[in-house]
Amino acid sequence: MGSAVDDATKVRDREVVLWDNTVTHLSRFWKDGPLVLVFLRHFG
Amino acid sequence: MQLRRREDDFQQLGARVVLVGLGTPEDAAAFKDRFDIPFPIIADPEKVLYKVFHLKQATATTFLSPGMAVKGVSAMLRGYGIGMPTGDVRQLPGVFIIDAEGVVRYRYLAEGPADHPDPDVLLEEIQAVLGGG
Numbered sequence: 372m373g374s375a376v377d378d379a380t381k382v383r384d385r386e387v388v389l390w391d392n393t394v395t396h397l398s399r400f401w402k403d404g405p406l407v408l409v410f411l412r413h414f415g
Numbered sequence: 416m417q418l419r420r421r422e423d424d425f426q427q428l429g430a431r432v433v434l435v436g437l438g439t440p441e442d443a444a445a446f447k448d449r450f451d452i453p454f455p456i457i458a459d460p461e462k463v464l465y466k467v468f469h470l471k472q473a474t475a476t477t478f479l480s481p482g483m484a485v486k487g488v489s490a491m492l493r494g495y496g497i498g499m500p501t502g503d504v505r506q507l508p509g510v511f512i513i514d515a516e517g518v519v520r521y522r523y524l525a526e527g528p529a530d531h532p533d534p535d536v537l538l539e540e541i542q543a544v545l546g547g548g
Contacts, residue, residue, distance in 0.1 A: 374523075382467075389440065389455055390443035390456040400431050400433045401515060403429075404428075404515055405515065405544050406511075406514075407432045407433070407510065408435060408511045409418065409432065409435065409510050410510070411437070411508055413503065
């Protein structure tokens with residue numbers, strides 16, 4: 372179930388590891404524009 | 416994956432699509448390669464982000480319901496769920512839209528394994544974010 376959020380929940384920036392073993396910050400992906408963060412059930 | 420087919424639409428709005436998966440970076444790389452996923456993938460084997468974003472987990476009742484079986488077959492026919500799963504199969508998916516300030520502006524927490532938001536809805540929500548709505 373989806374809904375627009377109006378409680379201004381701010382995401383705490385944190386380090387993440389990418390598929391190529393690069394370590395970066397999550398904010399890298401939202402700082403230049405909207406980020407669509409898709410959580411998968413599982414790979415496959 | 417419906418989002419993959421709509422990559423251009425998200426790019427046109429200046430939105431970035433990033434996936435988060437339960438496996439290791441190696442699992443993520445194999446998945447990315449196998450299904451030709453154009454988006455970055457974050458590997459989260461310890462479910463840190465899943466917990467931070469309060470993603471739900473399926474119960475036995477969720478898996479065993481007839482309605483879920485129908486949705487599962489439908490999802491497979493639409494391109495979801497092909498291949499052997501890697502990770503916690505109880506974990507349910509979700510989608511968040513985060514603006515350039517790091518604020519969550521939209522959240523979709525799946526109620527079942529085959530529950531996914533319509534890409535058109537996501538695109539509308541992104542436009543609302545960009546429009547200051």
